[in-house]
Amino acid sequence: MSHTAHAKLTRVAAGILLDGQGQFMLASRPAGKVYAGYWEFPGGKLEEGETPLAALERELHEEMGITVSMATPWLVQRFVYPHAHVELHFFRVTAWQGEPHPKEGQQFAWQRPGALSVSPILPANGPLLRGLALPQQLVLSNASELGCAFLPALKRRLDDGLRWLILREPQLPVAEFAALAKQVQALTRPAGCKLLVHGDVALAREIGADGVHLSSRQLLALDHRPSGLDWVGASTHNTAELAAAESLGLDYVLLGHVCETASHPGAPPLGWDGFAACLTSGWSVPVYALGGMHPGLLATALQHGAQGIATLRDGWALA
Numbered sequence: 001m002s003h004t005a006h007a008k009l010t011r012v013a014a015g016i017l018l019d020g021q022g023q024f025m026l027a028s029r030p031a032g033k034v035y036a037g038y039w040e041f042p043g044g045k046l047e048e049g050e051t052p053l054a055a056l057e058r059e060l061h062e063e064m065g066i067t068v069s070m071a072t073p074w075l076v077q078r079f080v081y082p083h084a085h086v087e088l089h090f091f092r093v094t095a096w097q098g099e100p101h102p103k104e105g106q107q108f109a110w111q112r113p114g115a116l117s118v119s120p121i122l123p124a125n126g127p128l129l130r131g132l133a134l135p136q137q138l139v140l141s142n143a144s145e146l147g148c149a150f151l152p153a154l155k156r157r158l159d160d161g162l163r164w165l166i167l168r169e170p171q172l173p174v175a176e177f178a179a180l181a182k183q184v185q186a187l188t189r190p191a192g193c194k195l196l197v198h199g200d201v202a203l204a205r206e207i208g209a210d211g212v213h214l215s216s217r218q219l220l221a222l223d224h225r226p227s228g229l230d231w232v233g234a235s236t237h238n239t240a241e242l243a244a245a246e247s248l249g250l251d252y253v254l255l256g257h258v259c260e261t262a263s264h265p266g267a268p269p270l271g272w273d274g275f276a277a278c279l280t281s282g283w284s285v286p287v288y289a290l291g292g293m294h295p296g297l298l299a300t301a302l303q304h305g306a307q308g309i310a311t312l313r314d315g316w317a318l319a
């Protein structure tokens, strides 16, 4: 999208208050503002020289009387309204002081991803709401190392609450991978665990998987998002691949490798600074940190702008 010379960019910070039980807060826009009555995330325009985080803290204090104590950068969404070109900086707000109260005649509503009870939502926010349904940890399969211990280990993890799995076994021949995918599907589906099949759109469709996870090479070769699948993600290593994923409207990407990992011995990792550098321009697609990840690194990942972590070896060892 190109900005004409006279179209000025309005930068906005908005906060997604999370209650720790899967709910987030929406606020209605008060009478007298553009899009009055529409539901949004509380926030407002950056003042001259203000950072997005400082604007968020100021706006949430002005509009709802709370003091933000923990906020991590999430997605950046650009959108063209008739009244303005906006660049929205969304933050996840997980801790605050004070009880939210409407200081500008708004209404508040706690909502769950995929089950909104209020409408309409500001048009720029639609794509973002899908991101709120994504978990903070995506688990990749590790059948190549576990062999026949993989399916029992998967059962154990499903019992422990695993709800998202990327089946990725690039070393397996096509037919074996398809057979494994069906066995895995027979376990994940009854457990309510979403299954994303790596690298094979046709197989994902055939078995009725929840989605497909594309390699970066597949990502760069596509000119549209594969149809007929709820969730489409991809592996990325740099900003060119991130841009491709965003323009295809993918639901998430993995970006790595961030830390040293046995999967890429000797290859230099991005490190957290390199990871954050890839995110500075701001993406509307949620980005998971990949490579040497374990739950102990989740907080670090979130602070660097990640949606969460993607883990491969962690958690698969048999008890």
Ligand SMILES: Nc1nc2c([nH]c(=O)n2[C@@H]2O[C@H](COP(=O)(O)OP(=O)(O)OP(=O)(O)O)[C@@H](O)[C@H]2O)c(=O)[nH]1
Pocket (backbone or CB within 6 Å): 012, 013, 014, 033, 034, 035, 039, 040, 041, 042, 043, 044, 045, 059, 079, 081, 084, 086, 088, 122, 123, 124, 125
């Ligand atoms: N706060 C907020 N604004 C959003 C969201 N989504 C979105 O498109 N916007 C747009 O971003 C702009 C934010 O402006 P705002 O009206 O909240 O700004 P503000 O609080 O500083 O208001 P004011 O200038 O009337 O005092 C509006 O054009 C609004 O339509 C959202 O989730 N939250």
Ligand SMILES: [Mg+2]
Pocket (backbone or CB within 6 Å): 042, 043, 044, 045, 059, 063
């Ligand atoms: Mg506002």
